[in-house]
Amino acid sequence: MTIETLDKVKLRLLDCLTAAQVTDNETVRTLHGQDESYHEPALPDLVVFPRSTQDVCAIIKIAHEYEIPVIPFGRGTSLEGHIIPYDGGISIDFNEMNQILAIEPENLLVKVQPGVTRMQLNKELKKHGLFFSVDPGADATLGGMAATNASGTTAVKYGVMRDQVRDLEVVIANGEIIHTGNSASKSSSGLHLNGLFVGSEGILGCITELTLRVYGIPEHEVAGRAVFATTALAVQAVTALKHAGIPIGRVELVDAASIHVANLYSETNYPEKPTLFLEFHGNEAGLKQDIEFATEILQQFQCTDLQFEKDTAARNKLWTARHNLAYAFIHASPGKKLMSTDVCVPISELAGAIDYSRELLNLSGLTGGITGHVGDGNFHALLMIDLNNKVEVEAAKQVNEQIVDFALKRGGTCTGEHGVGIGKRSYQQQEHGNALFVMKAIKQVLDPKNIMNPNKLL
The missing domain is CATH 3.30.43.10 (Uridine Diphospho-n-acetylenolpyruvylglucosamine Reductase, domain 2)
Incomplete structure (x- = not known):
């Protein structure tokens, strides 16, 4: 300008x-x-x-x-x-647009401005016995979470951001205001604009209000930690838990290298082996049966150590260690920057994808670990790189490209929850093929002057 x-x-x-x-x-x-x-x-x-x-x-x-x-x-x-x-x-x-406009307990809905953060919202919802389910780890704004279709640890039970949005108020490129949905629980009317604008990363308009689905706080929550000899056994155990119909609230895989840095950062003493962090939601009687059944299944896959935590403080300590994993790697590698991959694959391909990624990390010589929301096939390789070291930067890019290529060739996606931005833009043609033309055509119609977050996503 x-x-x-x-x-x-x-x-x-x-x-x-x-x-x-x-x-x-x-x-x-x-x-x-x-x-x-x-x-x-x-x-x-x-x-x-x-x-x-x-x-x-x-x-x-x-x-x-x-x-x-x-x-x-x-x-x-x-x-x-x-x-x-x-x-x-x-x-x-x-x-500054951070007002909670309405809480409707009877409809299990809330209306908010885009600057409201998830922690801010959950603090208010708790007074009504409700909570908002999407938990990406960071205390992100709800507008940003909708723009990137964020998810996180609870997606295995409650779904991703797109599943929670009933309506968006959006200002499009010519300054006009539109609504993408309504407050009804379902509709067969018109094109599904919620699905179009959630995940559009600001290239189609600016979100100015969101109507979101919320949930009743579970009567009881129990967290668990299950240790396995191999990653493959841990992933197979998760698949068996899902097939058994056990209502898992969260299930996260943390590899041995990640457990090591988590122990240092969070002052825990977990065995440095592939580990599942689990959480079960429900009523007391039902949870007792679920945990007994889950224990039987986990032991079938050679679980070597299994601990359950009902106490709130102990449960929070476990999930804090998981949420702080990225910061644990950053703290352990001063002067370096975190690069996180973000592929999602069919569950049947998950164990192979994780093992392949671990092999790439080992061969690259880079410091890093692997963690993921294994209940829905989404995992991250966390790479620590010195941005001033061209060899490390190039090695990290190669690892990322190989992981993405592996995922796409097996019916997966280059990004499960972080979004495309500029980092995953180069993979869009490979992933979407001719559908990319449709996306570009929609962008051209809604934003012919290309002013809305240009050169992102597409």
Whole structure:
């Protein structure tokens, strides 16, 4: 953007917003020019802080008039460069649109602005005996979680972000407001716009309100830790648990290398072998039967150590160790940056994919571990790299490409939950084939000037 255009845009924005809502301060721009990924940062020309849907409409109409990029920003926790403004433009920070608009316990629904975080929402829902299920680990904004179709540890039972969205209010590229759904539990009317906009990563519009499904807090929760001799046995045990119909709330695989760094960081003393972290939700009588049945199944697959935790503190300690795994690797490798792969494969291919990824890691010489939401086939190789070391950077890229290629050739996807951004953009043709043309056509119709988060996803 030229200085002359920038000055004109600032004046137009100040006609609609207050001075506190518009800034070109370099420190603020720097904060909005990076996420938690290893991708190269880049600064926006301006950062704006809308407080209402009408503010967002005004911002986007000005951007549309001047044909300058608009990049939605939540908490900056994304891992594939979604919010990095490589083409400059306006970063729209939604953190001041952080109101919980309505909680409807009788409908099991909640309406929120996009800047509400999942922890903020769950704190309020708890007063009603409810909770929001999607847990990506980070305290991300719900708008950002919808934009990337986030999921996490609880997806095996409750589904991903797309499964929770009933309706979105979206400001599209010409500044008009649309709704993608309604509050009904089902509909056969029209195209499924919820499914289109959830996961669209800001390339079709800015989400300004979400209507989401919530759940009753389970009467009882029991966490468990099961240790196995091999990864294959652990994955086979998970498959058997699912086939048996046991209602698992969470099931996570953590490999031996990851357990090692988790022990150091979280001050735990878990055996350094492939381990399943499990959680069961239900009523007390039902859970007792589920745990007994699960124990029998796990032991059939040579589980060498099995511990269950009913106490809240002990259960939280176990899941905190799992959630902090990425930070454990970062803490153990000072000066290095985390690169996380994110493929998802059919369950039947999971053990082979994980073993293959571990072999690639060993051959690369890079520090790293493997963890994943094995109940739905999604896993991550966590690679620690020195961005100033070209050999390490290239080795990490090769490992990532080989893992993705392995997944795609077996009916999987290049990203199970992190999204495409710029990091997975090069795999879209291989994964989607001719369907990519359809996606590009939709983008062209809704955003002919290509101002909405340009050059991301597609």
